[in-house]
């Protein structure tokens with residue numbers, strides 16, 4: 242049985258985890274450049290954990306500046322097989338009130354800058370299935386963990402990932418609502434794609450912090466209001482993580498762990514050695 246290692250990527254307002262023992266700060270080198278920060282490893286209730294603040298300590302990286310490839314590579318190198326993203330999001334539905342938790346099950350990609358969101362290229366081509374972009378098993382656990390923490394939690398929903406850093410215009414916000422999305426953020430889509438390519442289960446705890454700018458009787462989104470909502474809810478987010486760790490057990494039975502089995506189309510004999518070496522940690526077993 243392979244060891245379970247749970248990774249947490251902390252978004253806006255979640256820059257550390259509580260309750261870890263045997264804590265170490267680990268600098269990870271990757272063929273894809275620098276991760277957002279050093280990884281924090283430790284043990285929570287007997288389970289090995291790896292934590293990374295997405296925007297770096299002190300929140301110094303824009304959503305477009307985060308090196309998502311290095312972050313996911315680092316998680317894989319440290320043995321992570323289930324990865325939980327904690328993210329601040331705008332609510333796009335009346336019933337998702339700021340302070341509520343959403344466990345999204347779909348994404349729409351509205352990023353437009355050149356965020357590197359694949360490990361492939363440079364002589365190797367792969368196309369992984371992404372119809373269901375999050376791990377259903379992990380998402381079920383996150384929902385149960387949120388309910389057990391006393392949160393008002395919404396199961397499922399679409400997270401639309403915009404480029405930022407400016408928030409949406411009112412016309413964009415109204416258009417996104419017409420798509421039927423539940424929440425809006427700027428970070429999750431590259432992570433979800435890279436986690437899938439790495440055969441890591443990916444699930445999201447999204448904390449609704451605001452009503453973006455579509456709601457006629459609420460203030461337009463501002464950093465002040467977001468930080469205020471995060472501060473009021475950060476303890477709850479940490480409880481959800483702790484609950485989730487307690488609920489995760491055993492081998493993975495989901496398709497995530499073999500997602501890349503048939504995804505590489507390039508003839509193995511022509512894949513450059515350097516590329517094979519760089520991808521060894523990610524999908525070496527198939528090359």
Ligand SMILES: CSC[C@H]1O[C@H](OP(=O)(O)O)[C@H](O)[C@@H]1O
Pocket residue numbers: 251252253254295296304327328329330405425426427428429464467
């Ligand atoms: C601080 S508000 C905008 C910022 O917050 C979200 O980031 P994260 O997913 O890391 O919590 C959003 O995507 C923006 O990057």
Ligand SMILES: Nc1ncnc2[nH]cnc12
Pocket residue numbers: 329330331332403408409425426427450451452453454462467
């Ligand atoms: N309204 C919003 N738009 C994009 N990202 C967000 N993160 C938190 N609130 C947001």
